[in-house]
Amino acid sequence: MTLAVEVRDLTRAFGDFLAVDHVTFDVPEGEIFGFLGPNGAGKTTTIKMLTGLLAPTSGGGRVAGFDLRTRAEAIKQRIGYMSQLFSLYADLTVDENIAFFAGLYGVTGSRLAERRDWALEMSGLGDYRGRLTGQLPLGVKQRLALGCAVLHQPPILFLDEPTSGVDPVSRRTFWDLIYQFADRGTTIFVSTHYMEEAEYCHRLALMNRARLIALDRPAALRARLTEPILEIATDHGPAAAQALQHAPGVIEAAMFGRAVHVVVEHAASAVQALPPFLSARGITAHSITPVHPSLEDVFVSLVRREGGVVVG
């Protein structure tokens, strides 16, 4: 098995603040690797080290076979990188942005023409090529940013929250593109806060407080959540969620869509006890049923077990 990314004890300090603390993992070639964690957990700092934008304080690793401490330039030729703050120029047209990034990556001549046509088609931007990039809808800009990031056909693609703030239809279109790359063997390293996107990944790494706290397939992570979860249907979700946080036998209660998800110590006793607990507070539970935990349930539980999200 060839590794696209291998990281050993990767560490980065800013002054006396440890942003990334002895992180170790591997990503095999062709994998869609999801990188999750609360804001400030160290995800972006890790990605910056892997993409050669930031030097580690200690530890290290290889990306596309090159040492990230000494061969940052070789790595940059072999990766595509798209960040949450797109690098597109708002005051250039679509065509001009493509030409700019092609120049950066050394894509020239007939290959440029071919890759430009490919990028326009891939991102559905054929009709927009003369438009100013700043005037494009966010979802379209994101597809263009992705196209620009892969003009040089890199074997590894780093995506740092690529779909933040994008509507569900555009997010799906974007993920269809990601799958097309993965099908052709591209390794995808992606961070996201959308838990349904995390489900699309082969494996997930969860960071909290600068450390890696879990790394596994989505199904295996779900299996690690051993406490039962109940879904309560009620017309008073917010009030129910707040009241249930203080109910006996309840570990955690939160809104999940319009329903409430409750993590409990014992399912059978909670199913008995919670409806009367709620009705004593004027809240009717229409139904209370055990459910398959969502990845969001897993994420919240693992992070809370590790002491919550407070950093530094």
Add this chain to the structure above:
Amino acid sequence: MTQPAISLRGLTRRFGDLAAVDGLTFDVVPGELFGLVGPDGAGKTTTLRMLAGVLRPTGGDALVGGVSVARDPEGVKHRIAYMSQRFGLYTDLTVRENIDFYADLYQVPDAERPARLERLYRFSNLGSFEHRLAGQLSGGMKQKLGLCCALVHHPEILLLDEPTFGVDPISRRDLWLILHEMVAQGVTVFVSTSYLDEAERCDHVALLNRGKVIALDRPAALQDGLQGEMLAVRASDGRRALALLRSLPGVRRAALFGDTIHVTLGARERDWPGVRDALERAGVGLEATHQIEPGLEDVFMERVEP
């Protein structure tokens, strides 16, 4: 009948030939949580900017807290707190200094400040970053600081433009608890979001597309309005199953939701046996199948899909 907290009457904003917001007419009841959803470019931000008095309508009007945004945009600003997508944080001030600055701006009494600050730190987890410069925060933390600044005073109407943009799931939960608390205290909250699980928590949701409201109702009523029956299917190879399902007669829609495919059939009893047989013939193993109620995301996909 009580006066609406926000009342839009033909609210319109044109940019050249383009009507970014095209004749919006609806009311927001005082003390409700009102969600505005729609695809990128639908006009959500433009609508919020007009309601906040920072962008003049080119047609129509809206009354916000009884004040006309067309005639008295300055008067509107005293009734509301508004958090835009690019909230004005001072990158060379610390977290605490930014919050203090907005507390001064909104004239929050000194006696109330410690309790407010504690609550804002509790949901945002920014307390331990109190002395860090705002410019050195991660993207999601900047967003949370923007929210803290907008929530430092107690407005009658709160306008939030994608407040959870880039915010992690835990902070998102905590943030929504705060919004529900504010609603419980009588504040009217008007929020745009691209997370449809968030929109499901609103009292009313307006679905905006190309500058127009294409649906407005309680989330449950929007979901009830969907035609057909929906099954949740988990298959051994989700993506292959999805492609296959989309090609089968009897399947009106199929969409991937995490590890589950939502399949909409005209009628379950009539259509499902043929669909199931086709999947089995193709060697797609079905791990679990059950009937589900459609979510708001299903409504969105049905109404907005190009």
